[in-house]
Amino acid sequence: MGRLRISELDNIDLAKRNIFVRPPEPPEEVLMADPTNSVYIGRTKIFHVPFYWTFQKTTNPHIAVVGITGSGKSYFVKTFLTRASFVWGTNAFIIDWAGEYKDWVKQTGGKVISLARGAYINLLDTAGMKPNDRIKQGRTETSRGNE
Ligand SMILES: Nc1ncnc2c1ncn2[C@@H]1O[C@H](COP(=O)(O)OP(=O)(O)OP(=O)(O)O)[C@@H](O)[C@H]1O
């Protein structure tokens, strides 16, 4: 059987051959790491390879969590911080405008500092105000509360 030389094929023929198409997933040695020195994130979609994140493997150790509403961003942040705390004893500083991490931080032995205590809109003050003016009032109250 004669050997097929790649140089004899044009690009279109090459692209049609699945063997030359790399699946859009990093190789296992990049995805997997020592579980005692990394944080388990989840399994990859195509090959279900467990992905362990470690700052030692990245050029800079920054993470952005994106997804539509209800896709699990907040849940992920909580599990990530919990695991990082177990593995490396990592501390976290959470700036939380909505107060959604408050209960979890208390449960996990963290400290909640409320900077905006007393910053609220007095409903009696808003009577007859245009929505735009109310928004501005809320902003002023909040910035005062933060001082
Ligand atoms: N990995 C998971 N396993 C099981 N349940 C999960 C998981 N991730 C998220 N959930 C559940 O899905 C719901 C939505 O998750 P979450 O609040 O984290 O989403 P979100 O992306 O932060 O949403 P939003 O954009 O509204 O803040 C919650 O009830 C959460 O408990």
Ligand SMILES: [Mg+2]
């Ligand atoms: Mg959320």
